[in-house]
Amino acid sequence: MSEQKVDTRLWSSKARNLSPYVPGEQPQHANLCKLNTNENPFPPSPKVGEAIANVLEQQAYDLRLYPAPESDDLRASLAELYNLDINEVFVGNGSDEVLALVFASFFLKERPVLAPDISYSFYPVYAQTFGVELVQIALEDDFSIDPDAYRQPCSGIIIANPNAPTGLLLSLADIRKLASEHSNSVIVIDEAYIDFACIDETNSSTQVSAVSLINEFDNILVTQTFSKSRSLAGLRVGMAFGNASLIEALTRMKNSFNSYPLDKLAQAGATASVLDNDYFEQTRQQVIDLRKSLTTQLTTLGYQVLPSHANFVFARPKDGNASAVAAKLREQGIIVRHFDKPRIQEYLRITVGTQAQHERLIDALTAMQTYSEDSETISNMG
Amino acid sequence: MSEQKVDTRLWSSKARNLSPYVPGEQPQHANLCKLNTNENPFPPSPKVGEAIANVLEQQAYDLRLYPAPESDDLRASLAELYNLDINEVFVGNGSDEVLALVFASFFLKERPVLAPDISYSFYPVYAQTFGVELVQIALEDDFSIDPDAYRQPCSGIIIANPNAPTGLLLSLADIRKLASEHSNSVIVIDEAYIDFACIDETNSSTQVSAVSLINEFDNILVTQTFSKSRSLAGLRVGMAFGNASLIEALTRMKNSFNSYPLDKLAQAGATASVLDNDYFEQTRQQVIDLRKSLTTQLTTLGYQVLPSHANFVFARPKDGNASAVAAKLREQGIIVRHFDKPRIQEYLRITVGTQAQHERLIDALTAMQTYSEDSETISNMG
Structure with missing residues (x-):
């Protein structure tokens, strides 16, 4: 439908004013x-297809039933992977849905949310969708993020790490600094690409994920996805890790929007992916x-x-x-x-x-x- | 997490004020x-499992790729089923997600949305989530809906038909009346259970769905689901039918929230279900x-x-x-x-x-x- 022909007479002003996200073409x-x-x-992982085929063979009859609303098995597998409590784990229909719920749950306040001026282009769209003011902080000339540039009152900060489209990594020391200096704001680290990050390229196990900080900071929320490092963009699964009170807010927001975002097959496939380390x-x-x-x-x-x-x-x-x-x-x-x-x-x-x-x-x-x-x-x- | 222990310090007031939907227990x-x-x-339908198994066998490699963002094949199959244009069809992650987008797209206005006082208990939750005023109109003593009771200024009307939990059916004549009398409001008919409705129990093909009215009224939007009559609650697929301009609003709202709500397997399975009439x-x-x-x-x-x-x-x-x-x-x-x-x-x-x-x-x-x-x-x- 071309732009000039759209009849918006019956739309809400929110719908009229949207500038939707434009994903890369497929x-x-x-x-x-x-x-x-x-x-x-x-x-x-071949285990993903096996797990889904197993649901189809053993439990096709059960597709008539609603899935587990809180995806308990999947959350348990992620909790074990990261040595967290299950109440510190949230899952959703891709990290895009998780991020949307994050904006509504934590950033909808008097003060603005801060984000880099060059980053994931969905952030300004979420801000518009939920009526959140977003202030963009300029990257340095070398495209790096300077935590000192974020020293201003805010509802929260969202940073893709590694950042997109630059691919640059913010250190855990800088993330600690942000979390310490903004103890009353939620610091969201969007780690869509973190599994490909490494400080030492010869040793990929060096710690770079902010998941390691969530027991220390109750205001750090980390989002991740199955779409990149787990090769499951087609299955739509994303997750968030953080203090149980942050996860509870996301759960309530989800249950005020859509109670069952992950179907039975996606839950089974994603769980199998986590187990095949x-x-x-x-x-x-x-x-x-x-x-x-x-x-x-x-x-x-x-x-x-x-x-x-x-x-x-x-x-x-x-x-x-x-x-x-x-x-x-x-x-x-x-x-x-x-x-x-x-x-x-x-x-x-x-x-x-x-x-x-x-x-x-x-x-x-x-x-x-x-x-x-x-x-x-x-x-x-x- | 028990109610009294929740630390809401970092939550938005929206998150604090939610009263989430409570689904029936599983x-x-x-x-x-x-x-x-x-x-x-x-x-x-056994065709559903076959279609999904076929994706796993033929295209497991492609699970690494994002799914079709607008679920084109599924929408085409639904358009053909109901003799509509594909631009008159929208699909989402269960009709719950579709309904959430409906509230944001059409009801977020100065005037309130109207709904029966006894109906699907998610409607007041959506209203709260999106800051929409909802006015509940009392059902008659016999639990029926009187269209005359809705004669007041409103942003829109949402009615489950058949209504839940009563199971009673509103006639197409009454729906026509509502749509005519509120030509500047969107009339949403939530037909989660419509496939089980029939005026004449010996002839289930008698027309009862408001889908037959959408070419006549540009303000009628019909929502349906795969969770009931198609035995696919576990797959999370819902849909909406209406004038192309209404569908365009839902599409923009979706793409401002989550671009890919239906995974590849759900799209394939739902399409197979539609084809096995x-x-x-x-x-x-x-x-x-x-x-x-x-x-x-x-x-x-x-x-x-x-x-x-x-x-x-x-x-x-x-x-x-x-x-x-x-x-x-x-x-x-x-x-x-x-x-x-x-x-x-x-x-x-x-x-x-x-x-x-x-x-x-x-x-x-x-x-x-x-x-x-x-x-x-x-x-x-x-």
Whole structure:
């Protein structure tokens, strides 16, 4: 429905004033090299499909029954994984739903919520949806987050860590500082990509997640997702970890909106994913390794690549012509994400893919440079 | 977490003031006769399990990818079923989520929304969640809805039809009247149970759904669910039908809250359910037949049973001691729903179950009466 034809006569003013989130496109063409929405190049654990098939075989009759409203088994498995109490764990229909409930539960106050000016573009949308004032704090010139810039009265702070689309990581020391300085505000750390982060790339078990801080700070809430490191974007499961009183607020808000957001199959599949930790560790290390090799290849081509802790890289072609490069890649069926926004319009966000996808991407970028640089063209012909 | 221990220091006032919806309990004991949450006694179409198994076999790798955000295949199947345009169809994570988006999209205005005083108990919760004023209009003495009682300024009207927990049906003529008299308000007909309704019990195809009115009235929005007549409460799928401009408002609201509420498996399973119309017609007729026999049996036991168009009956024991009866049934593992509210506290809402469940229920109720009525006890001993 085109914009000018919409009849909004019967809409609430809230509906009229929305600027909905625009997700990365999901084209369905064959042979596409899809590096635009940060999906995992590897399939989910085979245990996921087995668990769901088992529900279908053993309990198909029970699909007629409502699912467990609080997803108890799934929450128990996550509590065990992170050594938390089950009352410190909340799950929802993707971390997007969890984040929406977070805005309504903690940020709807007199004071504004603070967020980086360059970050997940759904944050300003949630603020609009729930009537929350959002103040954007500028990233530093190197795209890093300076905790001192957040020293102002606020209802809360929300930071994607690693941040998107930059991929940069905020240290636990900085998160502690934010939580200490804002003890009456909820500090939400959106860790959609945290499982790909590591301080020491040779040792992925180094502690980087703020989940390790929630027993120390009652005002830190951590959100995560099954869509990235667990390869289950198609199953819609996200979670939050925090003090039991924060989780209770989210639970009440959920039960005032939609009591059963996770269907039986999603609960079974997600639980199986959590229990198969070997597979999880193996594939996330593979993604980290692939990110490293992609970074090297792009750097060799003259790209400036930010040090990424996510399953994507944020890279600037040496001429800064990111928009043109994205368009040319698209002609060849290679989709990357370009944001036409101040400060980042010269960058491309490229999802870490398979080795084969990287080869196709690098070949295309190499051919582009060969074609555009006369001297190289001549030497290649010579 | 018990009420008195909750630390609400960091909550928004919205979170503090919520009175969340309390769904019917989902006890997990074996040999329970569960007649309390209006689930279908029959399993879903076998095509549902086949479709989901097929996704797991053919496309397990693709669970790593986000699902179709607007559930295009599912919406196309529903559009074809009801002879609508796909732009007149919306789907969500159960009709509860759809209804929440309805409140935010259409009822958040200066004037209040109107709803029957005895109806789905989630409506006042949504109103509170979204800051909507809700005015409850009293049902008539016979629990019927009088459209004339709704003749007052309002943002919209929401009516469950058939109504819950009464099971009574509002005629299409009355719905036309409401829509005509409130042409600047959205009239939402919540048809969670409509597939069990029929004017003529010998002919279940008689038209009762307001879906037949949406091309005539641009202010009628109809919501339905897969949880009842399609035996898929465990899959969380609901839908709305209405003028394309109403559907556009819901779509924008959804995309300002959660872009992908339906996972890949739920989309595939729900689509398969819609396509298997033979199974649907067969099981809904079986439920209608079982409702008829249950009504007869309860009437024979002296119960006053309202004429139900849903997959439950609303029945008053002859002594009006509904609460005591529910408690005694529970001792025997038979769970029915009792609402401790004015006007309806003498009634029980009993879900239509299987023939075997009905026998167990009727046996228990008969024994209760035999035990409590001395004269019958003596004659049985004699």
